[in-house]
Structure formats: structure tokens, C-alpha cells
Amino acid sequence: MAEREDHVDRVVRQWGAERPDLDVSPMEVIGRLKRLSRLVDAELKETFARHDLDFASFDVLATLRRSGPPYRLTPTGLMRSAMVTSGAISQRLDRLEARGLVTRTPSGSDGRSRDVALTEEGYALMDRALPDHLATERRVLAGLDEARTAAFIDALRVVLGTLGDDVE
Amino acid sequence: MAEREDHVDRVVRQWGAERPDLDVSPMEVIGRLKRLSRLVDAELKETFARHDLDFASFDVLATLRRSGPPYRLTPTGLMRSAMVTSGAISQRLDRLEARGLVTRTPSGSDGRSRDVALTEEGYALMDRALPDHLATERRVLAGLDEARTAAFIDALRVVLGTLGDDVE
DNA sequence: CCAATGTATCTCAGTGCTAAGGAATCTGAA
DNA sequence: TTCAGATTCCTTAGCACTGAGATACATTGG
Numbered sequence: 228m229a230e231r232e233d234h235v236d237r238v239v240r241q242w243g244a245e246r247p248d249l250d251v252s253p254m255e256v257i258g259r260l261k262r263l264s265r266l267v268d269a270e271l272k273e274t275f276a277r278h279d280l281d282f283a284s285f286d287v288l289a290t291l292r293r294s295g296p297p298y299r300l301t302p303t304g305l306m307r308s309a310m311v312t313s314g315a316i317s318q319r320l321d322r323l324e325a326r327g328l329v330t331r332t333p334s335g336s337d338g339r340s341r342d343v344a345l346t347e348e349g350y351a352l353m354d355r356a357l358p359d360h361l362a363t364e365r366r367v368l369a370g371l372d373e374a375r376t377a378a379f380i381d382a383l384r385v386v387l388g389t390l391g392d393d394v395e
Numbered sequence: 396m397a398e399r400e401d402h403v404d405r406v407v408r409q410w411g412a413e414r415p416d417l418d419v420s421p422m423e424v425i426g427r428l429k430r431l432s433r434l435v436d437a438e439l440k441e442t443f444a445r446h447d448l449d450f451a452s453f454d455v456l457a458t459l460r461r462s463g464p465p466y467r468l469t470p471t472g473l474m475r476s477a478m479v480t481s482g483a484i485s486q487r488l489d490r491l492e493a494r495g496l497v498t499r500t501p502s503g504s505d506g507r508s509r510d511v512a513l514t515e516e517g518y519a520l521m522d523r524a525l526p527d528h529l530a531t532e533r534r535v536l537a538g539l540d541e542a543r544t545a546a547f548i549d550a551l552r553v554v555l556g557t558l559g560d561d562v563e
Numbered sequence: 564c565c566a567a568t569g570t571a572t573c574t575c576a577g578t579g580c581t582a583a584g585g586a587a588t589c590t591g592a593a
Numbered sequence: 594t595t596c597a598g599a600t601t602c603c604t605t606a607g608c609a610c611t612g613a614g615a616t617a618c619a620t621t622g623g
Contacts (some may be wrong), residue, residue, distance in 0.1 A: 231561045232561070233552060233555050233556070233560050233561055234476075234555075234560055238461065241463065242461050243460040245460065245461050245462045245463055246461075246525070249529060250451075250526065250529070252533065252536075253529060253532035253533050253536055254529075255544075255548050256533070256536055256539075256544065256548060257435060257531075257536070258525065258533045259551035259552065260428070260431065260432055260435065260549065260551065261432060261435070261436075262460060262555065262560060263480070263551055263554055263555055263558070263560075264429060264432035265478050266478075266483035266555070266558040266560060267425060267428065267429070267558070268429075270558065271438065271495055272412060283561075284407075285466065288415070292413065293406065293409040293410050293413050293414075294409065295409065295412060296402035296415055298439070298561060307449065308402075310430070310433050310434075316516060330505055331418060353497065355415065358416070358417065361417060361418070361419060364422065364424075365421050365427070366424045367421075367554065367557060368421055368424055368425070368554060369557065370553045370554060370556060370557040371424075371550060371553055371563075373555065374425075375454055375546070375550045375553060376424065376548075376550075378543070378546035378547070378550060379424055379546070379551075380423050380424060380427065380435060380544065380552035381546075382414070382539060382543045382544075382547035382550070383424070383428065383431055383547075384401060384427065384510065384537060385539055385543060386431055386535065387401050387402075387427060387431055387434070388399070388401070388432065388538060388541065389535060389537065389538040390431070390438065390535065391432040392401050392402055392430065392434060393399045393400070
């Protein structure tokens with residue numbers, strides 16, 4: 228097991244001294260989860276910046292790319308995948324459209340809806356950025372052996388299930 | 396193991412079809428990590444709102460509270476704990492000071508610095524909010540048995556170590 | 564003691580998000 | 594058919610953060 232004290236160890240120790248009546252053990256998980264998420268964001272951000280991207284833009288382009296031909300989704304579909312509000316998606320698409328990475332056209336079948344499609348430029352950009360992004364993710368996780376990785380995924384899946392992240 | 400497909404399962408399946416040449420397995424961890432972090436944030440947010448708090452305010456007040464008597468830290472100390480910029484801390488403290496939950500006084504020993512102290516009101520608010528917050532965290536993690544919890548913490552600790560989250 | 568460098572805090576413009584609400588369109592029950 | 598309610602997308606105000614830079618003070622080396 229790890230030898231050094233990390234930030235959350237100290238937090239838990241401090242609470243133990245100040246509020247010994249409370250069981251703060253849930254922080255061992257949630258505190259680290261939030262802290263790690265922030266640190267990972269910072270790592271990924273650098274990779275995205277090398278491709279003139281940020282997380283929001285990458286997320287939209289990647290969602291379109293992996294949806295397969297014809298690389299076309301609605302703003303609502305993108306909204307659900309990204310876990311942001313409809314307003315956020317509208318603004319993301321404004322930025323991507325201005326850069327020529329996606330197009331927005333009226334939907335044929337539903338007058339309320341729009342088709343958001345990846346342009347060739349957007350497709351090419353994802354081809355360049357994705358391997359770099361994956362390399363960064365691999366580097367972040369390099370300390371995990373196979374068993375720990377499996378256990379990590381299992382635990383994440385359980386809690387995601389608790390919070391209702393199942394598809395369908 | 397879990398039976399149902401979650402969001403990340405689908406993402407990985409899509410990439411497998413579109414880019415079978417790439418190994419997207421790191422997404423199994425990082426995708427779930429980011430997604431869970433967002434969902435947990437939404438849960439915690441509701442609890443904070445019941446006490447007229449948000450995550451940023453709770454974070455500052457909790458850091459002061461667990462530091463022990465005299466519940467006094469510098470903006471720099473709060474900045475490091477919160478992983479935000481100095482500007483963000485200045486603004487957080489503006490808001491908390493306006494609500495009478497903390498005070499800012501010049502530091503005695505260092506003319507550049509300030510002492511940020513919890514007021515009685517701030518202290519009392521934390522006493523009310525903390526048990527409620529812990530209950531929410533426990534509810535979120537209720538699906539994890541003891542072994543999975545330990546494995547989860549272990550994996551988080553390893554990756555945090557990779558990213559340099561040790562204290563000292 | 565001085566000058567140079569480092570540190571602590573704050574200010575402010577810019578950014579991307581949420582929450583609320585509006586307009587257009589679709590759906591289904593009467 | 595009709596129309597009330599649901600859905601889709603967008604707009605906008607407000608918010609909290611970042612990044613850059615200013616100011617004031619501390620520290621260090623000569």
C-alpha cells in the first residue's frame with residue numbers, strides 16, 4: 228500500500244481531532260475522487276491545448292466522431308452525453324461552428340431539431356488529437372497494475388449505478 | 396460484477412467500432428471518474444443548498460473548522476487546500492466576509508498576509524451542515540461493500556501519487 | 564544598507580457554465 | 594380536428610473561476 232500521507236489523509240486526521248464524534252470515512256473516497264478529478268482535468272487540459280482545444284470542444288467533437296457515419300447528432304443528444312444544460316451546448320456549438328469544425332442544419336424529420344455534423348476539418352482534428360489524449364490518459368494511469376485497474380473500474384461502476392448512470 | 400451497461404461501456408464500444416486500431420481502455424477509468432465526479436457534485440450541491448451554501452463556501456469553512464483552534468488560516472493556505480487560484484480565494488472570502496461567516500484581519504507577523512478566521516456564525520453553520528454532508532456522502536457510497544471501498548481508496552491513492560498529491 | 568528577487572493578496576477582464584424563460588414545433592387525447 | 598402540454602433549441606443575465614498583472618511587503622546576497 229502507499230506509504231506517504233496524501234492530502235485526504237491529513238484532512239481525515241484533522242477531522243478526527245476536531246470532531247471525533249463524527250465518522251468522516253466517506254471522505255476517504257469522495258475527497259480523493261474530487262481531488263483526483265481536478266488533477267486529471269489539469270493534465271488533460273494541456274494535451275487539449277496543444278490541439279487548440281479545450282475539454283468542452285473535445286467532448287462534442289469526440290461524441291460526434293465516435294457516433295460513426297454520418298457523424299451527425301442533435302444538440303439534445305450531445306447535451307445528454309455531456310451532462311450539461313442545453314444553453315451550454317448551444318454555446319459550444321456556436322464556437323465550433325465559427326471555427327468550421329461542425330455544421331448546424333435544420334433536421335429533416337423534426338422542425339424543432341437540428342442536425343449537428345462534423346466537418347472534414349473537425350474529423351481531421353479528432354484524428355490528430357485523440358491518440359495524444361489517450362497517451363495522456365495512459366500516462367496518468369501508469370501507476371495502476373492490472374488488478375488495481377479492474378478493481379477501480381468495478382468500484383466506479385458500482386457507485387455510478389447507485390446514482391443512476393445506466394443506459395436505458 | 397455489474398450487469399447493466401453504463402455510459403462509458405457504450406462510449407468504449409463505439410470507439411471500438413470506429414477506431415479499432417486504438418486502445419481506448421484508459422477511458423474505462425478516466426471516463427467514469429469524470430462522470431462520477433459530476434454526478435456526485437450534483438448530489439452534494441443539494442445538501443449544501445439546504446444550508447445556504449455552495450461547494451466553494453463549504454470548502455473554505457470546512458478547511459478553517461478542521462484546522463482547529465483558533466480556526467485561523469491565511470488565504471494562501473486556503474488556496475493550496477482548495478486547488479484554486481488566489482483570485483478565486485479572494486472572491487470566496489469576499490462573499491463569506493459579507494455574510495459574516497469569516498473575518499479578515501492583517502497578519503501580525505507578515506505585513507503581506509492576512510488572517511482569515513471563522514466567526515461564531517461560521518462555526519455554528521459548519522456544525523449544522525457537516526453531519527448532513529456526511530450523510531449524503533454515505534448515501535452515495537452505500538453500494539460499496541468494505542472490500543470494494545478499500546480497493547477504491549487504494550486505487551485513488553495510487554493515481555493521486557502519480558500526479559504528485561503527496562503532502563510535503 | 565541596498566538592490567534584486569520572491570511572496571501574499573487583490574483586481575479585473577474574459578470565459579463557460581447554469582437557470583430561467585421564450586419561440587417554434589410536435590404529440591396525443593378528446 | 595383541436596389544443597394543451599411536452600419537447601427542442603436558443604437567448605440572456607448572473608455567477609464563479611482563470612490568467613494576467615498590480616501592489617505591498619519580505620528575504621537574500623553582496
